Amino acid sequence: MKRLLAAAVMWALAAAGAVALGGANTPQPAAADVAATHVPSVAVAARAPAQVGAEPLVGAKNVILFVGDGMGVSTITAARILEGQMRGGTGEGNELSFERLPTVGLSRVFNWNFQVPDSAGAVTALLAGERTDRGLINVAHEATRGECATLAGNELTSWVMEAEALGLATGVVTTARLSHATPAGAYAVSVDRAFESDASLPAGCSQPDIARQLIEFPYGDGIDVALGGGRRAFTPTSAADPEDAGKTGLRKDGRNLANEWAARPGAEYVWNQAQFDAINPAQTDQLLGLFARSHMSYEHDRPGDQAGEPSLTEMTEKAIEILSRDTDGFVLVVEAGRIDHAHHGNNAYRALTETIELSNAVERTLEMVNLNETLVVVTADHSHGLTISGYPTRGNDILGLVDTVTGADGLPFTTLNYASGPEQYLKPDGSRIDLAAIDTTHPDFIQPSLVPGSGAAHTGEDVAIYAAGPRSRKFDRAMGQGKIGRLILNALRRFHGA
């Protein structure tokens, strides 16, 4: 009896939290107002499961995981400010769509063998629930990177694999190559992230290459939706690329995996915007889109793409339209893959506009799904060394120079800087170049960095987790990155009775 009462109180408190925090699309009273006036009651508790953003005790029918590759907290802050300033405000008070999700946590991102992680080890934690070595995809750390003979017995299962085995619809969307580390985490098992096509496999390696694993996915009826870049790993050296003149596929086995996909009943393959737009989601069961020979364009550059490419938001929308036709439920992994690439080049403008496009994709998703049955999680695999420093006044251009103080050398400096990267803006004598002579707000500007390198290194601080939907409250704390994968799997199993 006492335990029952305690449970009722817990429910009531959970319900009160749900009212205070609510869903992304519901106008909410200020939290302080709720705290002052809302007395938790059994009546409220009884209504809790119906409320958007509440946490019913049932599991998740559907799961959508968004991964901002390289999207550290400072990236989210700067993107929020940039989006607000692009809309004509000062920016600091703006919110990206996923910042309005009711539950927030922190993820510890180290790899099994590295203090600062890479995307392969990180995605294994997010998808298979287990921390592993850098470079391994859904392979336990006991294996050795690049050594195919160490794979046997160390294979891990992603929750996308488990979902497909349970009869759910499955999808993966990315702006990077579909065979790149993060999207590969949905469907592949590989002792090296570099094994994207058979051309990269060592002689005698028994493991199929990553692109082949997407097409030959052995669970259920295979991956249902896969949209992104990376045609070259799916097409043979004999096939001229339809967009990049003079270039071909990479495959040495002569197979054209895109054509093999398209030959299946109910399956379509598209590689440009017009074909993508012509796809009727109500009549397409399986869709493969390979919109670039390698990575897709940055959102900023997309209008200039030769054959046209859909945005991350358009791909996410189409994927949900197709996958949600499966009445059993669906899972979808969406990667904003090029936040990371722009950061590697210290090009903050593109990193931030990629982040804003991820926010757009999440916003569209929240309009489409029912948070009473769909668990939505937004996180990053790792961070990048972007800092927001100086004492710029409120509303100062986030891409500009700090407007109140200079360095000790009397010269201005940018609000955004990186720990490492290609450009330090130093004269031969080691003194700094005067940045007042340079337009630091230009989309192509390379932000200054401390340590010289051909590209920026990842950073190892915690990244944020934002969540809504069934069992999303489980993400309301600091946790190891593998816990995210295990919580998602558990939410799926609870609903689907596995």
Ligand SMILES: [Zn+2]
């Ligand atoms: Zn990276």
